[in-house]
Amino acid sequence: MTKPRTRIQARNSKAILDAALEVFSSQGFRGATLDQIAEVAGLSKPNLLYYFPSKEAVHVALLGQLLKTWLDPLRAINPAGDPKTEIISYVRRKLELSRDFPRESRLFANEILQGAPRLLGVIEGDLKPLVDEKAAVLSRWMDEGKIARLPPVHLLFSIWSMTQHYADFDVQVRAVLGPGHDPFTEAGDFLNGLFEKLLTP
Amino acid sequence: MTKPRTRIQARNSKAILDAALEVFSSQGFRGATLDQIAEVAGLSKPNLLYYFPSKEAVHVALLGQLLKTWLDPLRAINPAGDPKTEIISYVRRKLELSRDFPRESRLFANEILQGAPRLLGVIEGDLKPLVDEKAAVLSRWMDEGKIARLPPVHLLFSIWSMTQHYADFDVQVRAVLGPGHDPFTEAGDFLNGLFEKLLTP
DNA sequence: GTCTATACTCTGATAGAC
DNA sequence: GTCTATCAGAGTATAGAC
Numbered sequence: 049m050t051k052p053r054t055r056i057q058a059r060n061s062k063a064i065l066d067a068a069l070e071v072f073s074s075q076g077f078r079g080a081t082l083d084q085i086a087e088v089a090g091l092s093k094p095n096l097l098y099y100f101p102s103k104e105a106v107h108v109a110l111l112g113q114l115l116k117t118w119l120d121p122l123r124a125i126n127p128a129g130d131p132k133t134e135i136i137s138y139v140r141r142k143l144e145l146s147r148d149f150p151r152e153s154r155l156f157a158n159e160i161l162q163g164a165p166r167l168l169g170v171i172e173g174d175l176k177p178l179v180d181e182k183a184a185v186l187s188r189w190m191d192e193g194k195i196a197r198l199p200p201v202h203l204l205f206s207i208w209s210m211t212q213h214y215a216d217f218d219v220q221v222r223a224v225l226g227p228g229h230d231p232f233t234e235a236g237d238f239l240n241g242l243f244e245k246l247l248t249p
Numbered sequence: 250m251t252k253p254r255t256r257i258q259a260r261n262s263k264a265i266l267d268a269a270l271e272v273f274s275s276q277g278f279r280g281a282t283l284d285q286i287a288e289v290a291g292l293s294k295p296n297l298l299y300y301f302p303s304k305e306a307v308h309v310a311l312l313g314q315l316l317k318t319w320l321d322p323l324r325a326i327n328p329a330g331d332p333k334t335e336i337i338s339y340v341r342r343k344l345e346l347s348r349d350f351p352r353e354s355r356l357f358a359n360e361i362l363q364g365a366p367r368l369l370g371v372i373e374g375d376l377k378p379l380v381d382e383k384a385a386v387l388s389r390w391m392d393e394g395k396i397a398r399l400p401p402v403h404l405l406f407s408i409w410s411m412t413q414h415y416a417d418f419d420v421q422v423r424a425v426l427g428p429g430h431d432p433f434t435e436a437g438d439f440l441n442g443l444f445e446k447l448l449t450p
Numbered sequence: 451g452t453c454t455a456t457a458c459t460c461t462g463a464t465a466g467a468c
Numbered sequence: 469g470t471c472t473a474t475c476a477g478a479g480t481a482t483a484g485a486c
Binding site for chain 3: 093
Binding site: 283284303304 | 478479480481482483
């Protein structure tokens with residue numbers, strides 16, 4: 049069902065992928081069942097399998113569309129921009145992704161936790177070259193004294209881990225903060241200040 | 250099998266819990282099977298079920314012993330110690346936990362990702378009070394001008410996320426760094442410098 | 451204490467009517 | 469395109485021999 053030809057097909061394909069995102073992101077691939085996905089999508093199980101030939105195919109379709117979105121903010125770092133502004137904007141965008149697409153973040157986390165069986169190739173083939181490219185930009189900025197000298201790749205890891213934490217560990221974050229808190233607003237202020245200070249040479 | 254009475258029972262119980270940690274931490278609760286656990290433990294499936302009455306019971310036993318270890322470093326923060334030293338030691342201990350017990354970290358991450366169905370009570374009952382207690386200590390240190398003023402709980406979140414990232418996302422970390430890197434050694438230096446700078450008023 | 455055999459349920463996937 | 473019915477295999481758990 050790569051090319052939906054009718055409105056119904058487009059709507060059902062979308063419903064299935066959305067339901068699958070819901071279930072896969074909270075249960076992992078093996079823990080999710082087609083029954084659950086079909087129920088959330090509001091379809092029968094055989095009908096789901098009319099749109100996708102197998103459970104695996106649904107998962108692959110999800111991961112495929114995930115990675116483009118996921119890497120966009122990193123791609124958007126502009127080598128010609130103001131260094132500190134570029135990095136802090138990147139942090140902000142990553143946190144917005146966690147806030148607006150927490151299921152995508154958890155789907156990704158689940159995949160990596162399980163050893164990235166379906167994603168390792170993409171990580172090595174797409175993510176690593178992109179990281180190498182941007183790490184070189186960061187290094188140049190450090191050489192020029194525009195930002196503090198830090199190991200560039202670990203700087204990226206710290207951005208990923210802190211921003212994704214608010215999506216992936218949302219339950220724990222809210223339980224520990226208690227009621228009356230807005231985790232993402234507070235995180236935005238905290239991370240803004242953190243990287244402002246950290247990046248100042 | 251709460252009180253093993255013979256050497257064989259002690260050894261088998263231990264083998265089962267170790268195997269279960271291996272499988273649950275990489276597959277999640279639903280994704281793991283008793284077949285896998287029994288095979289890793291070197292026992293037959295019925296024999297495994299002689300030691301634990303159900304899959305659920307194995308999982309509960311694992312989570313129970315997990316949390317004590319997991320909270321120890323936070324408990325160890327000494328209100329009477331030197332503030333910056335205490336916090337940086339905490340970061341170091343947490344990173345050592347990630348390095349030496351990555352499966353425990355991933356088991357915990359899996360649980361939270363899945364909405365903490367078996368852990369939310371402990372988080373609210375044990376973790377939150379402990380965090381509140383230590384956050385008060387951090388706040389006092391900030392009031393006294395010993396360390397920079399930051400939202401204390403979010404400071405703890407940043408420590409948890411950055412240190413656990415190296416265990417939970419190990420596959421991605423190694424794939425992005427490429428060969429010839431020692432993630433945990435590099436992370437230790439990076440995080441040491443990061444918090445040294447961040448905490449300086 | 452450990453094994454073989456098996457009961458029973460769940461799950462992914464297919465057949466075929468409409 | 470969607471449904472009911474159903475199959476084959478995997479999965480949890482139990483019975484009972486040794």
